[in-house]
Amino acid sequence: MQALPLRVLVLEDHLFQQTVAASQLKQLGCQDVFSASNGAQALEILQRVGPVDIALCDLHMEGMDGLEFLHRVARAGLVGAVILSSSLSEDVRRAARQLVPLLGLELLGDVGKPLRIDTLEALLKKHLYKPAVTSATLKPFALAGIDEVRSAMQHQQMETYFQPKINLLMGDVVGVEALTRWNHPSGEMVPPAVFMPAIESSDLLNDLFFTQLNHGLELQRQAWSRGHLLNVAFNLEPVQLSNPELVSTIKNVLYGYGLPGSTLTFELTESGLLEASATCLESLVRLRMMGCRLSIDDFGVGFSSLQRLCRLPFNEIKLDGQFVRGLDEPRCRAAISSTLALGATLGMSVVVEGIETPEQHQQLLDLGCAQGQGFLFAKPMTKQDLLVWLETRVMPDTII
Incomplete structure (x- = not known):
């Protein structure tokens, strides 16, 4: 598998789904993959390791949820693009999709659950090989x-x-x-x-x-x-x-x-x-x-x-x-x-x-x-x- 020069953070409170997502990202050749179970833990990781290219982000979780996390990383410039991964209803996810660009973040996609590796791969390549702006x-x-x-x-x-x-x-x-x-x-x-x-x-x-x-x-x-x-x-x-x-x-x-x-x-x-x-x-x-x-x-x-x-x-x-x-x-x-x-x-x-x-x-x-x-x-x-x-x-x- 070709290595992808991408740093990705997985924000997912369900441990099994978090493990699956991290495993798929590593299988796809991502350079660095970090995992967190809530927004506060994710912010601590980013403050320690620095900005990431992509956050694969759940929305609903205990403590700091995905929306508050996105607000904070957008202000701090710690995340470049976002992939939403949530089991919430479609109308709630649709509203969340509209919110991400308003925060100044690039929305790569909404993959829902369960996570499919082919869908994830397409979104990673979409971010990696987008036309350069000269x-x-x-x-x-x-x-x-x-x-x-x-x-x-x-x-x-x-x-x-x-x-x-x-x-x-x-x-x-x-x-x-x-x-x-x-x-x-x-x-x-x-x-x-x-x-x-x-x-x-x-x-x-x-x-x-x-x-x-x-x-x-x-x-x-x-x-x-x-x-x-x-x-x-x-x-x-x-x-x-x-x-x-x-x-x-x-x-x-x-x-x-x-x-x-x-x-x-x-x-x-x-x-x-x-x-x-x-x-x-x-x-x-x-x-x-x-x-x-x-x-x-x-x-x-x-x-x-x-x-x-x-x-x-x-x-x-x-x-x-x-x-x-x-x-x-x-x-x-x-x-x-x-x-x-x-x-x-x-x-x-x-x-x-x-x-x-x-x-x-x-x-x-x-x-x-x-x-x-x-x-x-x-x-x-x-x-x-x-x-x-x-x-x-x-x-x-x-x-x-």
Whole structure:
């Protein structure tokens, strides 16, 4: 067995299971394996031997439990990554899985019990052979300040990409979502999470939006000339809707392209709509009066979803991709089914995000979902790539 240059701590209060876990780790070739029966004992070991790469951690035990242990080692920097191993119910473990990254620790996986050596081996290798992050990769990300972002926009480095929305029953493309990617001079494709905070904190939000809008309308016109009718969705922030001139400007841009408002969808995250101003609400109503669709994005991850649906004129729900990733869990399936039923009752279409596998696609069909998007169908692509894709794409085998 190849030696793995890993230091691993086993935190398990059941002596037999602790022994089995330590034995499997040694069998897999781990450099150093330490064992503890509770959090306090584990902390003493770490203070004596120093930090470890991975903690294989149970949650429920006498004395200092696994959660308190993780809090302490995260603050002290004594553990790099965590593998959860617990016999607690799935809903409790699911919440624990969400907690680990919030503590600043890497979650490698949740192996449950009994522990399987093949599963453990896969997680160890996942940690050991993850792609290296080089200084060249990090450089453009670290420089994403307001001045550089403004320069990037002036030099047209911000490019609009489009990700298709699919009719899950027939395989037809029902629309696309416009997304921005930064083609950095270094050759890196910088993700929105790096540059959007700078854009949102400056006066560049509308500049980016209207650049996207023009790119999307150009795509629409070219796609229509080839026989493809595409609705294009754009993300809007509530602060933009508070500008009383926004809707009239959108209307003028549409007029210049000779396109109706019904060809557009505007997506707004529910978390940004906690306090909708009078001007914001009026803008939403005027967009609907123009025939535009309004979509509440990332549905299910905020705190006031139902209130927003009742008070604001949305006609589409975009269900966050975290529910698709949890399709094997009864609660996530129930949440999806309930959202589909809610959409049908309110006369709203439901689009499910984050579909990545044929199995997820089939499960969503079984639940009655009709629209979705995700890497199973297509990743975001440039305008020219999308036009080629529309002409040459092959329907997935799972489409019925």
